[in-house]
Amino acid sequence: NAGVMQNPRHLVRRRGQEARLRCSPMKGHSHVYWYRQLPEEGLKFMVYLQKENIIDESGMPKERFSAEFPKEGPSILRIQQVVRGDSAAYFCASSPGSRGAEAFFGQGTRLTVV
Amino acid sequence: TQLLEQSPQFLSIQEGENLTVYCNSSSVFSSLQWYRQEPGEGPVLLVTVVTGGEVKKLKRLTFQFGDARKDSSLHITAAQPGDTGLYLCAGRKDTGNQFYFGTGTSLTVIP
Numbered sequence: 525n526a527g528v529m530q531n532p533r534h535l536v537r538r539r540g541q542e543a544r545l546r547c548s549p550m551k552g553h554s555h556v557y558w559y560r561q562l563p564e565e566g567l568k569f570m571v572y573l574q575k576e577n578i579i580d581e582s583g584m585p586k587e588r589f590s591a592e593f594p595k596e597g598p599s600i601l602r603i604q605q606v607v608r609g610d611s612a613a614y615f616c617a618s619s620p621g622s623r624g625a626e627a628f629f630g631q632g633t634r635l636t637v638v
Numbered sequence: 639t640q641l642l643e644q645s646p647q648f649l650s651i652q653e654g655e656n657l658t659v660y661c662n663s664s665s666v667f668s669s670l671q672w673y674r675q676e677p678g679e680g681p682v683l684l685v686t687v688v689t690g691g692e693v694k695k696l697k698r699l700t701f702q703f704g705d706a707r708k709d710s711s712l713h714i715t716a717a718q719p720g721d722t723g724l725y726l727c728a729g730r731k732d733t734g735n736q737f738y739f740g741t742g743t744s745l746t747v748i749p
Binding site: 528530557559566567568569572580581582583586617625626628629630631632634 | 639651671673678679680681682683726728734735736737738739740741742
């Protein structure tokens with residue numbers, strides 16, 4: 525999973541601020557997943573993107589959260605007006621996109637809202 | 639409700655012992671992955687199984703996909719302290735895009 529790069533590794537935000545999490549997929553991968561992991565909970569799906577397209581955002585909260593994967597540059601998960609409950613580890617995974625392809629995870633961004 | 643249930647949730651064993659972790663569901667999956675996650679790190683892919691009844695071996699780890707593609711098991715032979723970590727199964731359905739993750743099994747191997 526060393527190929528999937530996430531930054532920052534740790535992010536501290538005050539309540540009401542914005543958090544931007546970045547994910548650069550593995551070389552040759554055009555599909556990105558975002559997952560959230562809360563303490564003592566499993567990995568929960570948030571959104572699945574292809575370059576310039578959101579394929580499935582069924583796991584994304586309706587408000588304050590958005591994601592993009594532009595033609596150039598990393599995928600961005602954006603959380604506006606953060607609240608304490610947003611504190612979690614956010615993981616990005618990438619895959620080549622073909623049906624049945626495996627997903628490889630980055631090291632995650634640990635968001636703490638104070 | 640969790641689509642994939644793992645058991646046991648916690649497991650603490652002595653070095654050299656064998657163990658099996660189970661991943662069960664009432665749903666059918668087109669593929670199933672096993673990951674290991676260490677504290678502060680992302681999940682690392684161990685194996686993918688796609689055919690019902692398939693068995694894959696990775697050194698001391700043996701993975702099996704159930705005949706009906708609803709369940710899977712991970713067997714570790716002669717566990718070592720380096721095997722310590724959180725083991726996660728994740729399934730992908732024929733329809734839909736996401737990987738559904740199991741509840742996780744936290745393994746501790748005591749030297």
